[in-house]
Amino acid sequence: MRLADRIAPALLVLMTLFVFILLYGPLMVPIVSSFFTVSHGAVDWSQPTTSAYVALAANEGVLNALWTTLVVGSGAVVCSVVLGTGIALYYTSPNAKGRGFLQFIIFLPFLMPPIITGLALLIFFRQVEFERSLVTIIIGHTVFVLALVYRTILTRLQSLSGSLVEASYDLGASRWQTFRLVLLPNLSSAMVGAAVLAFALSFDETMITLLVTGTQSTLPVRLWAMMRLGFTPDINALVALVLLFTTALCLIAVRFLMPKSAVAGSDED
Amino acid sequence: MSSRVADAGVEAPAAHPSPSRLVPWFAALAAYAVPIWFVLAPMALFLGYSFFSVDKGNIVFTPTVANYVRFFTDPVFLPIFWRTCLLCLAVAVLCVLFAFPVAYFLTTLRGRRRYVLLVLLLVPLLMSYVIKIYAVRSILGGNGMLNRALLATGLIDKPSMLFVFNLNAVLLTLTVLLIPFAVLPIFLSLERIPKALRHASADLGASNAQTFWRVTVPLSLPGTLSAMSFVFVLAIGDFLTPQMVGGQSGFTFGRIIYSQFGTAFNWPFGAALSVILAAVVIIAIRLGGRVESSRGRIQ
Numbered sequence: 101m102r103l104a105d106r107i108a109p110a111l112l113v114l115m116t117l118f119v120f121i122l123l124y125g126p127l128m129v130p131i132v133s134s135f136f137t138v139s140h141g142a143v144d145w146s147q148p149t150t151s152a153y154v155a156l157a158a159n160e161g162v163l164n165a166l167w168t169t170l171v172v173g174s175g176a177v178v179c180s181v182v183l184g185t186g187i188a189l190y191y192t193s194p195n196a197k198g199r200g201f202l203q204f205i206i207f208l209p210f211l212m213p214p215i216i217t218g219l220a221l222l223i224f225f226r227q228v229e230f231e232r233s234l235v236t237i238i239i240g241h242t243v244f245v246l247a248l249v250y251r252t253i254l255t256r257l258q259s260l261s262g263s264l265v266e267a268s269y270d271l272g273a274s275r276w277q278t279f280r281l282v283l284l285p286n287l288s289s290a291m292v293g294a295a296v297l298a299f300a301l302s303f304d305e306t307m308i309t310l311l312v313t314g315t316q317s318t319l320p321v322r323l324w325a326m327m328r329l330g331f332t333p334d335i336n337a338l339v340a341l342v343l344l345f346t347t348a349l350c351l352i353a354v355r356f357l358m359p360k361s362a363v364a365g366s367d368e369d
Numbered sequence: 370m371s372s373r374v375a376d377a378g379v380e381a382p383a384a385h386p387s388p389s390r391l392v393p394w395f396a397a398l399a400a401y402a403v404p405i406w407f408v409l410a411p412m413a414l415f416l417g418y419s420f421f422s423v424d425k426g427n428i429v430f431t432p433t434v435a436n437y438v439r440f441f442t443d444p445v446f447l448p449i450f451w452r453t454c455l456l457c458l459a460v461a462v463l464c465v466l467f468a469f470p471v472a473y474f475l476t477t478l479r480g481r482r483r484y485v486l487l488v489l490l491l492v493p494l495l496m497s498y499v500i501k502i503y504a505v506r507s508i509l510g511g512n513g514m515l516n517r518a519l520l521a522t523g524l525i526d527k528p529s530m531l532f533v534f535n536l537n538a539v540l541l542t543l544t545v546l547l548i549p550f551a552v553l554p555i556f557l558s559l560e561r562i563p564k565a566l567r568h569a570s571a572d573l574g575a576s577n578a579q580t581f582w583r584v585t586v587p588l589s590l591p592g593t594l595s596a597m598s599f600v601f602v603l604a605i606g607d608f609l610t611p612q613m614v615g616g617q618s619g620f621t622f623g624r625i626i627y628s629q630f631g632t633a634f635n636w637p638f639g640a641a642l643s644v645i646l647a648a649v650v651i652i653a654i655r656l657g658g659r660v661e662s663s664r665g666r667i668q
Contacts, residue, residue, distance in 0.1 A: 105576075105577050105578075108577070108578075109477070111470070112470050112473060112474040112477070113474065115467070115470035115471060115474070116470065116471045116474045116486075118467075119467050119468075119470075119471050119490075119548060120489070120490075122467070122545050122548065123490070123493045123545070123548065123549065124493070125508075126501070126504035126505045126507070126508050126545065127493075127496070127500070127501070127504050129504055129507045129508060129514065130500070130503065130504055130507065183403055186399060186400060187400050187404075190396055190397070190399070190400035191400075193396065195393040195396070195397075196396075196397075196400075197393075197397055202400060202401060202404060205404040205405065205408050205409050206404050206408070208408055208409075208412060209408055211602075211650070211654060212606075212647060212650060213602065213603075213605065213606020213607070213623070213646065213647075213650060214606060215606050215608055215623055215626060215627065215643065215646075216412075216415070216606070216643050216646065216647055216650075217411075219415065219626070219630060219639065219640065219643055220411035220412050220414065220415035221407070221411050222630065223411065223414055223415055223418055223636065223640065224407075224410060224411035224414050224415075227414055239407055242403075242407075243403075243404075243407050243408050246404075297495075300495045301495070303497075304495065304496070304497045304498055304499075306498055306499050306609060307606075307607075307608065307609060311630070320497055320498070320499045323497070323499050323500065323503075324499050324609070327499065327502075327503045327613065328612075328613070335503070339497075339500050339503065339504070342497050342500060343496060343497070343500060346495055346496050346497060347492060347496070349495065350488075350491075350492045350495045350496075351492075353495075354488050
């Protein structure tokens with residue numbers, strides 16, 4: 101039994117290490133190979149090169165897709181943060197009707213597989229004769245990220261002391277002033293965190309986009325199309341850049357959403 | 370808290386009685402408009418579509434249950450459906466087997482280190498899904514890293530085709546992709562177990578192993594089950610992974626649904642298959658959440 105007690109922690113470390121290799125290892129392959137040329141299906145390891153990155157900068161399809169992705173992401177972020185904040189405010193307001201139902205609807209696209217959300221929107225757009233375009237992608241992304249944005253803002257809203265709002269009204273502030281001068285400053289970091297998270301999700305969203313897109317393709321959709329054809333150095337270069345960008349986004353989101361409380365809360369253990 | 374806001378909210382606009390009565394309605398309209406129009410309406414329409422049919426490329430809007438009958442009677446769809454369910458269940462089990470030790474290891478760390486490691490485990494979640502599939506595929510291929518590593522170690526003498534463009538490849542890829550989703554719920558449930566319980570178990574003479582199996586594991590069961598349902602739901606809805614690494618034989622339910630909207634062009638039938646998928650998802654979420662809520666009642 102003593103021996104087992106000594107082996108168990110070592111096994112845990114090994115298992116954790118193994119999982120980390122599983123999670124990060126595969127990602128290293130395209131990053132590393134993006135710096136080498138491929139000829140006749142074999143990677144030429146002898147001389148590193150940045151030619152793939154140069155080729156990428158001249159690839160108009162990819163640049164267009166990047167632009168589309170940024171437009172869609174920004175659109176989805178603005179829509180989802182405004183809507184999420186509004187709905188969270190409504191949810192906490194005393195006159196709110198059918199809170200549970202409203203929340204259920206918002207969570208549907210998040211709980212259901214993206215293929216269902218995407219197909220439902222596809223049929224819907226066709227039925228109301230709404231041309232598939234950038235707008236439909238933005239709508240798809242907005243309903244997809246809304247649950248997360250809404251939840252993040254609601255959590256912050258509910259953690260605020262009610263006396264803040266009470267004091268604001270007592271001091272003669274109107275509803276709008278209370279919102280702008282009291283609630284908004286308190287919500288801002290949650291809103292920024294939610295916005296970054298929403299952007300990261302939108303940046304990566306593939307399944308809904310594939311279904312509701314018209315002729316435009318976002319970066320993941322473009323990547324998807326490229327990858328089905330096989331491995332090329334410029335895909336690898338693109339993959340490396342996208343990974344760099346999303347990792348940066350993640351770390352920013354973490355900074356805004358997981359500061360003091362999480363780390364402080366862990367110290368009690 | 371909300372009741373306090375309530376008093377303040379009602380008092381403020383009291384000077385203008387008529388707009389104040391309209392405000393709640395406007396607020397409700399504003400809050401409900403988008404969710405109803407862009408979520409509920411499409412979903413409802415989708416459900417409706419599953420009862421329509423297709424004739425020569427045109428959709429016939431006469432209600433029929435033919436799509437559902439076809440699913441349950443056709444020799445093709447039901448076996449693929451069960452196979453996909455089984456596959457996703459296997460993915461869920463594998464993910465939990467990998468995630469549990471990691472989550473447990475996290476709880477043995479303290480303070481900042483624990484959260485840094487947790488964040489590192491969660492960062493892959495936000496990384497591009499398509500890229501992760503691509504990355505894993507580059508390892509699994511016939512000429513991929515895994516095969517070359519196995520050849521180099523002499524375990525096999527020619528490239529193994531066991532995990533090249535088939536269901537095994539789908540299984541492995543999905544497992545790698547979804548492990549982080551399993552770590553979080555398990556970690557949260559492990560973290561919630563009061564330390565006193567484990568101390569009490571030790572005081573009563575249990576060995577570490579006994580404490581682990583008879584205290585920690587049962588108490589972490591809700592988290593483990595919700596992790597499983599989480600992974601299952603994500604796996605069963607995925608049609609990209611099977612398409613990318615599944616090859617000809619790796620046909621899954623998600624892929625069939627997707628093909629109804631592409632090559633097969635039978636939207637109503639695709640809608641019916643999706644409704645069945647939604648039903649499975651709801652059952653999985655219910656099963657995963659049930660233990661959580663029943664435990665909540667006990668406490």
